[in-house]
Structure formats: structure tokens, C-alpha cells
Amino acid sequence: MAKTVEQIANDLNLSVTTVRLVLNGKAEQYRISAKTQARINQHVELYGYTLNHSARSLKLNKTDTLGLIVPNISNVFFATLAEKLELRCRRSGYQLTISCTYNDVDYENKLVRALIDRNVDGLFIVPSTLENQQHHLRQVKKPLVLLDRDFKYTDNALVESHNVEGGQRLTENLLAAGASPVWFLVGDTALPSIRDRLEGYLNALKKHGIEHRDWVLSVNENTPEGGKLIMNQLLDAHGAPDAFIASSLPMLEGAIEALRDRLGEVPQQINIGTFDEHPMLGFLANNVWSMQQDENAWAEQAFDIMQNALDGHPLKETIKVKMKLIKRTRRA
Amino acid sequence: MAKTVEQIANDLNLSVTTVRLVLNGKAEQYRISAKTQARINQHVELYGYTLNHSARSLKLNKTDTLGLIVPNISNVFFATLAEKLELRCRRSGYQLTISCTYNDVDYENKLVRALIDRNVDGLFIVPSTLENQQHHLRQVKKPLVLLDRDFKYTDNALVESHNVEGGQRLTENLLAAGASPVWFLVGDTALPSIRDRLEGYLNALKKHGIEHRDWVLSVNENTPEGGKLIMNQLLDAHGAPDAFIASSLPMLEGAIEALRDRLGEVPQQINIGTFDEHPMLGFLANNVWSMQQDENAWAEQAFDIMQNALDGHPLKETIKVKMKLIKRTRRA
DNA sequence: GTGAAAGCGCTAACAT
DNA sequence: ATGTTAGCGCTTTCAC
Numbered sequence: 001m002a003k004t005v006e007q008i009a010n011d012l013n014l015s016v017t018t019v020r021l022v023l024n025g026k027a028e029q030y031r032i033s034a035k036t037q038a039r040i041n042q043h044v045e046l047y048g049y050t051l052n053h054s055a056r057s058l059k060l061n062k063t064d065t066l067g068l069i070v071p072n073i074s075n076v077f078f079a080t081l082a083e084k085l086e087l088r089c090r091r092s093g094y095q096l097t098i099s100c101t102y103n104d105v106d107y108e109n110k111l112v113r114a115l116i117d118r119n120v121d122g123l124f125i126v127p128s129t130l131e132n133q134q135h136h137l138r139q140v141k142k143p144l145v146l147l148d149r150d151f152k153y154t155d156n157a158l159v160e161s162h163n164v165e166g167g168q169r170l171t172e173n174l175l176a177a178g179a180s181p182v183w184f185l186v187g188d189t190a191l192p193s194i195r196d197r198l199e200g201y202l203n204a205l206k207k208h209g210i211e212h213r214d215w216v217l218s219v220n221e222n223t224p225e226g227g228k229l230i231m232n233q234l235l236d237a238h239g240a241p242d243a244f245i246a247s248s249l250p251m252l253e254g255a256i257e258a259l260r261d262r263l264g265e266v267p268q269q270i271n272i273g274t275f276d277e278h279p280m281l282g283f284l285a286n287n288v289w290s291m292q293q294d295e296n297a298w299a300e301q302a303f304d305i306m307q308n309a310l311d312g313h314p315l316k317e318t319i320k321v322k323m324k325l326i327k328r329t330r331r332a
Numbered sequence: 333m334a335k336t337v338e339q340i341a342n343d344l345n346l347s348v349t350t351v352r353l354v355l356n357g358k359a360e361q362y363r364i365s366a367k368t369q370a371r372i373n374q375h376v377e378l379y380g381y382t383l384n385h386s387a388r389s390l391k392l393n394k395t396d397t398l399g400l401i402v403p404n405i406s407n408v409f410f411a412t413l414a415e416k417l418e419l420r421c422r423r424s425g426y427q428l429t430i431s432c433t434y435n436d437v438d439y440e441n442k443l444v445r446a447l448i449d450r451n452v453d454g455l456f457i458v459p460s461t462l463e464n465q466q467h468h469l470r471q472v473k474k475p476l477v478l479l480d481r482d483f484k485y486t487d488n489a490l491v492e493s494h495n496v497e498g499g500q501r502l503t504e505n506l507l508a509a510g511a512s513p514v515w516f517l518v519g520d521t522a523l524p525s526i527r528d529r530l531e532g533y534l535n536a537l538k539k540h541g542i543e544h545r546d547w548v549l550s551v552n553e554n555t556p557e558g559g560k561l562i563m564n565q566l567l568d569a570h571g572a573p574d575a576f577i578a579s580s581l582p583m584l585e586g587a588i589e590a591l592r593d594r595l596g597e598v599p600q601q602i603n604i605g606t607f608d609e610h611p612m613l614g615f616l617a618n619n620v621w622s623m624q625q626d627e628n629a630w631a632e633q634a635f636d637i638m639q640n641a642l643d644g645h646p647l648k649e650t651i652k653v654k655m656k657l658i659k660r661t662r663r664a
Numbered sequence: 665g666t667g668a669a670a671g672c673g674c675t676a677a678c679a680t
Numbered sequence: 681a682t683g684t685t686a687g688c689g690c691t692t693t694c695a696c
Contacts, residue, residue, distance in 0.1 A: 388690055
């Protein structure tokens, strides 16, 4: 397949420079004779030419590769984000390499090192903890775009959803539906995004003159197990709820499981709110409001910032992407 | 951060060879003096050393990188497979780069070219069509492991689930539950995996002395839209079913949507079978049987084959991984 | 026990 | 308009 520039040059008794110029479309600019161009093009047509990225990388000290580090991609949100980002990167000639941390703090640091060692040109990271974030900021001397979690203590560029506003809007819609209380099942307030959603929830309550901070039930893991635990507590203390919001899909999964385990079914009149959209939310017979994150917008914004940084214009902005409410109403 | 081998050698007035030998743990083998070793180790301790992968790749004509091409990763099965495969590859020092085709036939070919151009050492591919498969077999001169879809016309190594057996077992379990007919909603029989599931279904019927081929309803896209269309047809012709099997999760999503749209709810007594497992299947109030694919086993097997091929022992086997049945029973 | 040097294929600076 | 060359950092072969 291959054929190197030098081989082509030799075959045609030309210099590498000449061949390179036409290969790179600079033929006109350097006024390579039409005849030479034709000879080269024909040769390439015949034997092909594929640029050797390793050689190019060695020379230019860049790989035209970007890294993405997320907790996992079996989570639809991160999976979709990865898809959009990969597409956006490829559109500009970058290969994106995706890696998952599985929320393992040490493994995350190792991943960063592995990608830096492979000389990626820049890195998109969803850090697991503040410590991880600080570690990365120290280690990574390349363009870095933080995603999803604003742990503060840095002015590095960051893209996230507008969780406060989203949380508020979601809550207001559930409040408007009438059922009360609207419990808020919150997993892991160590995560800024979760904290912001909670803040939005409280804002909405306050706006409606409600001050029931005891409607908030929290646990310290953002997982199905956490959701199950907390829903069981709720059932113990108050029986079946009329309405609740889960701070994320994994929490919701656990909460629903608890309801089925304890009540034998998920009472259809419960109004449910959740963050992150998924087609299977339609499997619930209930009214379901889901606050969707806009992965496409994230990808565009994050890549823009990266592009600028690669061009030597590092930006320090925090972008908050608007969320979108999806309503599923059950038939009366 | 960096420091090259040559820099270290210069700093210590040694030759690159000596430095390399201790860096690569061949110190004992070549009996480098303890003193020299100490000096080198100390220097590295102090200033660090990171191997330049680009230079190494250029010299050795390999990148220690493998490629994975799947339809998309917003599909949990492929996402999980990608996760497991990435872990397995990293464990052996390979970086995995994941790309999605979105079922775009041309884009898929471009992706293969892009990865080959970047000189990946080998490729795992879920081909979209037979034509794609043949294209890849022609283009890819490197180790290639096909995944998920046995389009035949090749003896290339391939890893897939044992869909026939899985389909049969799933069907038998639904038949045993008593409800009848057990409809089979099948999307896109152009996909070998789907065809095998159907075959398993028919085997089960036959085994039970049932010959109702008209229980099979098919459409030509394996999507929510396909599932919706087909369930609507079923509702038109026979009313609400007592039991059905969906050939994949996307199909099930559409089928459930149709039920809700038409009946206002998903009748709880319907027994549902599906392929691929997902926690949110628990959102259905129904009995749900799901036939789960074992991504971990796929990853292990696929990597093994790849490893062998990279070591110069190309294998031509087709591996069929056993599936696992998950049962969700509703409370009476 | 340690050293020297060629060469992987590309780019960019400098010739003509 | 086209040619020459150095060098990116590594590996490998050969030499003392």
C-alpha cells in the first residue's frame, strides 16, 4: 500500500520537496509545472501514498490526537457525549481516544499519564474528585478542557450543563402538577453537578414559598444502590410518595427497584422527575419529567475551546449549556 | 517533563546504549556496573524520562494501538463491550481507540482507512453489511477480528454470542410461562445475529410441536421506529398480545411506545422477552425475560485472538459466547 | 561492560 | 520552479 514521499521522488527523479508540494496542494502556490504535477498525481494514482503519522508526529511533536476521559460509557450521557465529541474532532482532522476511569481515583491519574505519554495534543476530562482535578491541572501541560464537574479552585476552561437552572425548572414543573411533597433523592453531593441540581430544587421551593428542606433525602453514592437505600428510607418514614425527583438515572433505577420490591409495583400516580433522558423512561407508566443535557452543544463548545487553545489562544471560560425538559404524560 | 535517552546519556557521559539497557531492565543481563545503574536511576528519579511513542512507532512500524469500530456506543451493549475491551487491551499495554459508524456504510469504510492510516496494529470491527465486511477484509492487511455479525463468505476470526441457542432458550422460557401466542418482533433480518435469534425461536417452537411461522412479524430496521411499526400492525390484526419477544432493545422501546400510545398503558399481564440486558427493563411492570450477552467473555476472546495474530499466529476460529438469561417476575 | 552509528519518513530551512 | 539536508528520538547492529 504505502510508498513514501522519498520513494515517489526517486521513482520520478524529482526531489522530495517537489513531491511534497503537490501532495500538500501547494502546487499552484509554488508554481510547479503542470507536467510535473501530472506525473506525480499519476504515480500516486497508481501506487498510492499514505502519510506516515508516526514520522510526522515525531517531527512536529504533535499527534493530531485528543483524549477524552470519562467515568464510563455504559452511562448513556457520557456515551452520547463521547460520540458527539468524536464526530466533532474527526471533522477537524483529530482522532479522539476515549478512556474510562470507572470512578477509580488512581486509575484516572494513570490514564492521564498514559495519554500524555502518548503525546495527545489535548485532553478533555471529567474529573472524579477535586484532588484528581488538581492533579491533572498540575500534570497536564497541554490544552485541557474540564467537563461536567466544576470543583472550583481553578479558572481552567470548563463545560457543563446549567444544572441550577435545570433543577429549578424541573422542580417547578413537578410542583405545578400539584402533587406534594416533591421529594428530592440526591446521590453524592460531593459532585458539583448534583449539588447544583439540588440548589435549583431549593430555589424552586423557595420561589413557591415552600421551605421544606426535609424533603431532601441524600445518600453518598450516585448509584442504583444509593437510590434503593434512600427510597427504602422514604417508604419507611412516609409510605409511598406522591412525587419525587431523582438526581440522576442510576439513582432512579434504584428507587424504582425499591418501590417494586416493597409495594409489588410502581404506583402509577407517582409523579417522577429525573435528570438525563433515556428512551426507556417510557417503560414507566407514570408521568415522567426528564431534564435532558445537550451533548451536541457540549461537544461543540468543548471542541471550540480546545481548538482555540491548540491555536495558542487559551480560554478560561466556564460554559453552562442549557438543559431541555422532556415530558412524558400518562394517559388518564 | 521529558528528557530523552540521549540527553540522559550526555548528562552522565554515558552512551545511549548503556542508558537504554538499564532503562529497559536489561542491566543485569548485560552486566552494567552497579554504580552506573545507580547513576542512571538517580538521574531518572530526578528529571524523569518518558519514552517517545512516536519515535518508537516510526522505528518499529507499530503503534501499540488497536482500533475498535462499532455502530455506536449509545447502545449499552456496544458501550459495555468497548469498556471491557479497552480494559483488556490496556492490561497488555495497548491503547484502544474507539470509533462509531452510525450504520453509515461509507463512513465505516472511511473510519477503517483513517485507523489504518494511523497505523494501528490491529482492528476489531462490527461490520454494518456484508459489503463492508468484504471491503475491510480486502483493505486491512493487519490482524482483524470481526465481531457480532457473521456475514459468512470469510474464515476470518470472529466473536459473537450464541444467538441461536440464546433465542431458543429465551423462547422456551416464555413458552413455559404458558401465555400464547408468543409473537416474535424481528428487526432487520439482514443482520446475522438477528437471523440467528429468529432461528433459535423457530427451533423452540418446533421442539414444542408448534409450527406457527405467522407468529413472526418482521420489519427491516432494527430501531424503535421499526418496533413501533410492527407492534401497531400486531395490534391492528390481533389486539393486545399475551406474550412477545423483541429481537433487540431498540425494537422493544418502539413496541412499548406503540402499546402505550394505543392502549394508554402497557398491560401488565403481557409477558415480554428481549435480547440484551438493561437495568431499566425493571421499569416495566411486566414479567420480563432478557437474554444477556457476556461482554467480558467477548473482550477476553477477541483480545486473545488479536494477541495471537499479533504474535504471528493468526487464528481463523468463530467463537460463540454463551448468553445468560435474566428473569424479572412481577409480584402477583 | 560500554560505545558509535545508521535509519525509520517526515518537515522546514535554506539553496539554487 | 525544484533540490539538499538536518534532525525529531528511538531501536538495532556491530564494535571494542
